[in-house]
Amino acid sequence: MSTLGSFIWSIADQLRGPYRPNQYGNVILPFTILRRLDCILEPDRDTVRELASKYDNPNRLKVEVSKATGRPFYNTSNYSFANLLADADGLADNLTDYVDRFSADVDVFEYFDFKKEILALEKAGLLREIVKAFRAVDLHPDNVSNSDMGDAFEYIIRKFNEAANETSGDHYTPRDAIRLLVDLLFAEKDAALTEAGIVRTLYDPTAGTGGMLSLAEEHLLAQNPDARLGLYGQEYNPQSYAICKSDLLAKGHDATNIAFGNTLTDDAFKGRQFDFCMSNPPYGVDWKQYAKAITKERDEAGPYGRFAPGLPATSDGQMLFLLHLAHKIRAPEDGGGRVGIVMNGSPLFNGGAESGPSNIRQWLLKKDLVDAIVALPTNMFFNTGIGTYIWILDNTKRPDRKGLVQLIDGASCWTKMRKSLGSKNRELSEADRARVAQLYADFTDADPDYSKVLTNNDFGYWTITVERPLLNETGNPILDRKGNPKPDSKKRDTENVPFTYGGSTAGEAGMVDVIQAYFDTEVKPHVPDAWIDWTKTKTGYEIPFTRQFYKYVPPRPLAEIDADLEKQVAKILDLLREVEQ
Template sequence: MSALGSFIWSIADQLRGPYRPNQYGTVVLPFTILRRLDCILEPDQATVRELAAKFENPNRLKVEVKKATGRTFYNTSNYSFANLLADADGLADNLADYIDRFSADVDVFEYFDFKKEILALEKAGLLREIVKSFGKVDLHPDVVSNSDMGDAFEYIIRKFNEAANETSGDHYTPRDAIRLLVDLLFAEKDVDLTEGGIIRSLYDPTAGTGGMLSLAEEHLLAENPDAKLGLYGQEYNPQSYAICKSDLLAKGHDATNIAFGNTLTDDAFKGRQFDYCMSNPPYGVDWKQYAKAVKEERDSAGPYGRFAPGLPATSDGQMLFLLHLAHKMRAPEDGGGRVGIVMNGSPLFNGAAESGPSNIRRWLLEKDLVEAIVALPTNMFFNTGIATYIWILDNTKHPDRQGKVQLIDGTSFWTKMRKNLGAKGREISDADRVKVVRLYDDFEDADPELTKVLRNDEFGYWTVTIERPLLDEGGNPVVNRKGDPKPDSKKRDTENVPFTYGGSTAGAAAEREVIQAYFDAELKPHVPDAWIDWAKTKTGYEIPFTRHFYKYVPPRPLAEIDADLEKQVAKILDLLREVEG
């Protein structure tokens, strides 16, 4: 639990009465952001006011402020938390003036409809006390680190959503899960992130409150303090967007790199590619409401569009983000890119052969983009206990990894938390994280019970249609004009034939040969009148993760089971005797 977050949330107790608990966040969140920015700007306020009086052109003023303060954003108002309370009668107007006079890139308060809240607080007689309370909290980065500030925002959001009986999973990802994702994203052996003056870019299309971007930057700077990491993101939740953008402003990043909007219908960075991409998209979220726009883009963009490989069912859009990120990787000729994305289990296997999901997997595997998939422990996220997986994509794989996918079973690497946070009762400790990354690094020399390295073609299969003849009343096959037997649709069946059947390593190229061998060995002896309808053969890809790590547990001996049953029967009889007595 964040002590700072708990303290800030306690300020909300003053809102009791005029505000319901599920409305506290609409006041607490924007005031926290405002006070954070106020603490950052306070040392240079006088300088900025002098520059504002001298330079009326906003572009020129921005340049001069950057020279004088090193910051890209500023506020030219004569008000701040230091003097807002001096004019009690004009507090609401002066606070509104303060918000209005931020530089144009500080648009975050619009997404809270903050001026409306100011008037509501003034009407309820609460504005003065709220401003006074926040004015006592020092949120300067020298006092409250960016990491602690992020924890505080996440705590406030969780409390807000608990009060509203909503989930917080759409807003942020647990930091222990992010740290593992970041470690894997930056774990490639032949990428030297410690060289002087390196410049990299990182993109999150579901940025939330910015937790992934922040921790990735922390990781890189810990390895190389001189590195430069440009952070980019897009977020469609107004409050999360505002928090994310204000966080980057506080760190001195270019705030225009954080965009508001729906990534799937309006890519704010169209045409841009990045060194690293990461995301925790929403699971099982219906995208029917913008399916028309997605399909129109797919149809108009042609074979090279981001959704060209296929579309998942409209009941779950997470594979759309998977495709989006695959198209956001920097091109191989420009140095290549890597992707880390957290998803639930359905993208591994959902959809039959040649369905949208299967075709997406086929495209990713045939393009040799999937490098590793890591199964995370259950009960890792705040709003769900389901199984989740980290996918790592790379379009410039190390030569040892080309044509292969590494599966890592990380479900046993967790530490029990002292207190559950929603559905989250487990966390990945530093030691757990090191073990998983070591399995990744060791690759084919790692523990075979915890990791498997498979060829891309080992995930492919053909769905084959098997026909049997239609018989007349006399039991004879019915034939068509050419003398071929007509199929009986009631006896029609399908078989899934792995690319690797019979030890084949030729992949899709050996379709006829492998299918025929399977038919001759597995089906013909049992149904000699059957045949293959080759025209209906479909190609599919699935990643049966659980099957590869299945451990057979033999049933208990019958004698042991009988003994237990006899004990239970004896207990029941004793209870019946007591009732009868």
């Protein structure tokens, strides 16, 4: 994963004893951030100190520092890694002074409670050795690229989580998966993104350590070095937030664009919309503790609120982020926007007709927002082997994609890794990503084993309730006051009728005719006394991805199976004879 990350983590060996393994990250992560910023600041440290002596106002000082160095942040302390070790007795106080004198936008060390860790290290007699070890690591961007730095952070966090034995639904997105997501996210806009001086915005509501934001920017700048991509994100994990913010600070981005907090209960960018949105939300994590606030927001916001289409089960909040992003993309009249989100399989089909998840899918499809869904290989993530899918949403589809959804089975597009990393033993090579991207660009059914293009109506269905009469002891139907047969609840059944049954293209408008045709053909011949209770008919939407790519494999001939069994029996008998002898 990261040679640098492995080296930095090795520094944690010095913490053994006073610190437990699950506490190493509390020291290693903030020190890595501090050393990274220290290396960036070092060339202009004297200039900044001179400016600090002239300007007392922090806002004026920030402006002057930006003019002189081109950086949006600074540190006015007389200390740095270059001279901290010169005063052995004052090391803890001097290091604290160094941390305190960053500009106000560098609040990242507060989220580690770093000053408390400094005192704990001093008390344990470890502070000098840790400072000395990090001083020996040159983390200047000229020597350690932003990509390598991101890999190092994610390696350290993964090791930290392994030591803490964490099994939450937070799955750090591997770089190869992010690159495919970025390829697909920008696919329809690549031509426009090459315009000189173009300015676009990208938003991640589950920013983590900032990997998605960084790789998206890298992708855009590779195409157009003059482009500007404003990066925005929100993260609720304190350590991940601190890493993300410090990483973007180091690259010269506006630090106020990265917010701390829970996106679902406190949208830090309320009212803002973006050109591109991307996310890898937690899987299978319940939102019961937020249910009251989210339900209240839905009720008060009305039909145009972000959660108006429906709410998923409180056992899994993935689809809340899906809805959130659908409401954060720029309006079509302002140029439109696209979303890329990684989720597991449940949002494709969970919940029956008129349940929260079904209503969310219905809203997305009727709004014609779903552009493509791509199945990723299993064993792609570090701490889970489950199947995952990339959803691409677009509110300004090009004409030939309107009203259609492309399903791409990329589950077989992978390369075996030389060394497994946790559950991850497969990766998407550049060729694998190019294969999926080409399938998306071709937008055809010509290769049905890997790509299907379906209409939005292909995912709709009605759940109908089929009743049969309640019989009395003589075998005759029991009638109600109006002379109609009473239904027997024990014989009650439900059937799912596709919108497209019988080749119908009418969608929801064809409900009566399509259901009646289905009933007359599929039900009535088998149970002549049955009828439909139309009052119980429900409309549902699901995306049966696996069913679309299902390949029938006929069972082996019985003679072949019998032959294999006889061989195995013969082997067993031979072994028994050897034992008897």
